[in-house]
Amino acid sequence: MSFLRTTWIVFIRDLRMERRTGEIVSATSVFALLVAVLCAFAFDFSSATGAGAAPGVLWIALTFSAVLATARSWLREREMDAWIGVLCSPASRAGLYAGKAMGLGVFLLLVCALLVPIVALLFHAPFFEQLHRVVPVILAGVIGVSAAGALFGAMIVRTAVRDLLLGCVLLPLLSPLLILGAEGTAAALSAGGAAIGGYLRLMVALDIIYLALGLWLFEPLMED
Numbered sequence: 001m002s003f004l005r006t007t008w009i010v011f012i013r014d015l016r017m018e019r020r021t022g023e024i025v026s027a028t029s030v031f032a033l034l035v036a037v038l039c040a041f042a043f044d045f046s047s048a049t050g051a052g053a054a055p056g057v058l059w060i061a062l063t064f065s066a067v068l069a070t071a072r073s074w075l076r077e078r079e080m081d082a083w084i085g086v087l088c089s090p091a092s093r094a095g096l097y098a099g100k101a102m103g104l105g106v107f108l109l110l111v112c113a114l115l116v117p118i119v120a121l122l123f124h125a126p127f128f129e130q131l132h133r134v135v136p137v138i139l140a141g142v143i144g145v146s147a148a149g150a151l152f153g154a155m156i157v158r159t160a161v162r163d164l165l166l167g168c169v170l171l172p173l174l175s176p177l178l179i180l181g182a183e184g185t186a187a188a189l190s191a192g193g194a195a196i197g198g199y200l201r202l203m204v205a206l207d208i209i210y211l212a213l214g215l216w217l218f219e220p221l222m223e224d
Contacts (some may be wrong), residue, residue, distance in 0.1 A: 002092060003094055003095040003098070004091045004095070004213060005092075005095070006092040006095025006098075006099065007092075007098040007099045007102065008098055009091075009099065009101070010091075010095065010098075010099025010100060010103070011099040011100055011102045011103050012080070012098075012170065013097075014073070014099070014100065014103030014104075015103060015106065017076065018103075018107065019197070023072060024069050024072045024073060024107050025107050025110050025111060027066050027068065027072065028065040028066075028068050028069045028072075028107070028110050028111050029065075029110070029114050029115070029143070030109075031061075031064065031065055031068055032061040032062065032064075032111055032114070033061075033114065033117045034116055035057070035060060035061040035064065035065075036057055036058075036061050036115065036118055036119050036122060038116075039053075039057045039060075040119035040122040040123065045056060046061065050224070051075075052186070053123060054119050054123035054124075054127070054187065054189070055125075055183075055184075055185035056182050056184040057119055057123065057184060058064075058115065058116065058119045058182075059141070059178055059181050059182040059185065060140070061110065061115055061119075062108070062111070062115065062142075062145075062181075063132075063145075063171070063174070063178055065108070065115075066108055066109050066145045066146075066149060066170075066174075067166060067167055067170055067171070069104060069107050069108060069149075070104060070149035070150075070152075070153040070166060070170065071153065071213075072168055073103065073104055073153065074100075074150075074153040074154060080149050080171055093218055093219035093222060094215045094218065094219070096218070096222075097150055097151065097154075097214050097215060098215070099129070100150040100153075100154075101146045101147050101149070101211075101214065102146070103157035104145075104146040104149050104150055104153075105142055105143060105146035105220060106208065108142045108145060109139075109142055112142065114189035116138070118132070120123075122214075125189055126189055127189070130215040132202040133186055133188035133196060134188045134189065135188075136196075136200055137181060137183070137184040137185050137188055137196060137199065137200065137203070138185070139175060140184075140200055140203035140204055140207060141154075141178070141180075141181035141203060142179070143207045143208050143211075144174070144177045144203065144206050144207040145174060147207060147210035147211045147214050148170060148174055148210045148214070150214060150218075151172060151210075151213065151214040151217060151218055151221070152166065152169050152170050152173070152204040153170075154218065154221055154222060156222070166174045176206060177203060177206045177207075180199050180202050180203050180206070181203065183199055184196050184199030184200065184203065187199060202204070
């Protein structure tokens, strides 16, 4: 089965499963919103300091939500050994990876669509005024997180300590991207309109690295 056909089938399958159950988006959205609300109540932010803290809160919530979404997405494959049946098919291994990454990316974008307005309201941050500058940063971050999550999330299908292992591997790997995302978001929200081109270029470079590693390593990771 070709790469594009396999990618599309896996992607549509994940979307249909999520539409039927809603477990990934609902659980990760509640978790992300809870993180944002707790941060808002835990610290006494004025309108000025709150806007400065908003990028950090946004990316902290998105980071841990991504780990949760990745784990839940791959745990579906573990149930009743569903993934073994997929691997026994003639489907392209790279296509399997790309389809899972695309599905995870859509789930995280839906979470961001709910999270960004809440963070903007709680922390008095000008997300709506600078939306055209913030969206590319968030999109670049979600692509990288999805690419890495789809690769290393495959580990949890085959290990007993899957949740612990996923966090220990994924968070250090994503830390450069997440730091750039927080800094890029802060630059996009700044009153002076600081340039975000440098942050975006570095984030895109990391996205390409994560995607290339995923396409290269996914098959041997599944076959071992």
